[in-house]
Every structure is written in C-alpha cells, then in structure tokens.
Amino acid sequence: MNKQELLNSIKTKITDKIQSFENLIAETRASSNDTKSSMGDKYETGREMLQQEINNLQRQLNEALIQQSVIQKISAEPSVKAQGGALIKTDKGLFYITVSAGEIISEGKKIMTISAESPLAKAMSGKKEHENFTVNNITQVIKTIW
Known part of the structure; x- marks a missing residue:
C-alpha cells in the first residue's frame, strides 16, 4: 500500500470539502443580501434563517480546516504499531x-x-x-x- 498516495487523496478530499463550504457560504451570504428589503419584518425571519445556515456552514468549514491541519502533520513513514498515521x-x-x-x-x-x-x-x-x-x-x- 502506498501511504503517500493515500495521504494525497485525503488531502485532496479535504481541500475540495473546504472549497465547497467556502462557495456555499459565499452563495448564502449573497442570497442574504438579496433579501434586504424595505417591505418590513416579514423578511427578517428569512434573513435570520439564512444567517443560521451561514453559521452552520461556517462550523462545518472550521471542522474541515482542523482536519486539514491534522492531516498536514501525518507522516507516510511505515509504522510498527497502531498509532496516528498507521x-x-x-x-x-x-x-x-x-x-x-x-x-x-x-x-x-x-x-x-x-x-x-x-x-x-x-x-x-x-x-x-x-x-x-x-x-x-x-x-x-x-x-x-x-
């Protein structure tokens, strides 16, 4: 088994996930700006729901960034016991x-x-x-x- 190849595959998967979350957050923020209106409180609920969605996406993005940080520290060197990187x-x-x-x-x-x-x-x-x-x-x- 080629551990370096596996590590690269995981790094790519996490990078793609981060990019996806960043894009979703940008799109959601754009839709939040579109709902700003002078029509009254009726739209405040919709904007609040969009803000909650942004917060949720931001939390998931942060988790993916932590994963990216952890994976950068993993070595592809052979292991003799079950441990991180094995x-x-x-x-x-x-x-x-x-x-x-x-x-x-x-x-x-x-x-x-x-x-x-x-x-x-x-x-x-x-x-x-x-x-x-x-x-x-x-x-x-x-x-x-x-």
Missing part, C-alpha cells in the same frame, strides 16, 4: 488512522479513514501485528501494519 489491515477491513474523511478506494481496496480519537482507533492504539482488540463486542486481529 494503515492497518485487520480481519474485518483496512483502516487508516488520520482524520475521519470517510471511505477511500486505493488499489481496488476500500480503506476507512478514522480519527485517532475514534473508539476504533483508541481500541487498537499501541497494538502490533497479530494482536487482538475489541470494539462493540467484536474482536478483530491486526494482520498487517504499514
């Missing part, structure tokens, strides 16, 4: 401990990206190849760590 194959799947960016496909294999703060990453933290860990009463065996 790509881990268990008997149940492939997991990349970076940020929670969903599923990515590499070399025809599905890889779940998980945050180091996730219960799964915490359960396997510090474990080495051929060791077991349990999450939600499901025991998994670490087969390979890259």
